[in-house]
């Protein structure tokens with residue numbers, strides 16, 4: 001049958017010549033699904049499965065084409081729930097030219113299973129496997145959840161064999177997801193097995209252009225076309241892996257925020273040319289990602305005339321003016337403030353700022369001017385004159 005309620009005791013045809021040949025283990029929330037693309041003596045087994053279900057997989061493949069017609073064994077990574085069935089399949093008698101289809105990063109580990117099967121590397125074949133009536137495309141999804149992980153797309157049926165991506169933990173033995181409630185199964189799986197939201201988002205980006213009609217993951221339930229877009233939308237927002245750990249670790253959360261800020265700063269510097277716009281963006285980024293309430297911009301006295309070029313107004317708190325005239329200040333500073341430029345506006349220092357504790361210990365002249373009676377920019381431009 002195609003779609004609907006399936007009898008999982010037997011192989012289930014998901015689309016013409018595309019079969020589910022896995023096994024539902026009772027009381028196992030971590031079901032391992034195996035798929036067959038029927039191609040006569042060039043048939044393809046996708047993520048061949050765990051040693052626990054090898055006998056059932058062999059029986060179901062035999063019921064369709066015969067294990068000896070399986071020419072290609074796509075292994076999306078090296079986990080035991082994917083390659084554990086290989087010895088039994090090999091012993092049963094695969095096609096004489098059977099090969100493991102995988103990425104070199106996966107091959108480096110799969111060889112340690114002791115398999116005698118040769119390898120066919122997807123990256124050396126333009127990420128495509130031509131078959132009798134269709135071509136399988138491979139999309140690299142590194143670190144989701146292994147460095148060499150990839151998905152397989154069948155162009156004819158529109159089936160994405162997504163491996164662990166879109167997988168779910170579920171006590172529900174139904175083969176198909178029937179509602180958005182499946183996201184809760186996906187949440188439990190992705191939170192624990194995917195390394196980070198950004199890596200997950202990168203993987204989802206690799207699939208964006210595929211005309212998917214169903215997603216067949218290695219765990220959980222098969223996702224019908226109408227649920228694909230909304231489930232991807234929710235998955236893109238999911239905090240997982242390292243971001244989940246950061247919920248209880250302020251230090252880690254700060255490092256992640258700093259990392260994100262660095263990336264955004266570079267993007268801002270590349271995209272914007274107007275300094276005042278750049279400065280405003282930087283202040284916004286610092287506020288959003290690092291919870292910093294202001295930025296200090298420093299200028300050397302030799303470049304001080306840049307200030308009126310960069311900003312509409314340049315305000316000097318009166319207490320800073322006093323500091324600059326102090327006999328202990330560098331002579332160049334004293335000389336400069338004795339004959340201030342016309343663009344410099346000296347304002348009386350407001351009453352002491354009573355904001356967050358980060359200002360404690362700063363001298364009076366470096367307090368944020370929030371109560372000032374003019375429209376302030378997001379930048380707290382408290383500048384300090386260094387040596388000329």
Ligand SMILES: [Fe+2]
Nearest residue numbers: 077079145164
């Ligand atoms: Fe895995």
Ligand SMILES: [Fe+2]
Nearest residue numbers: 079081164218
């Ligand atoms: Fe898996």
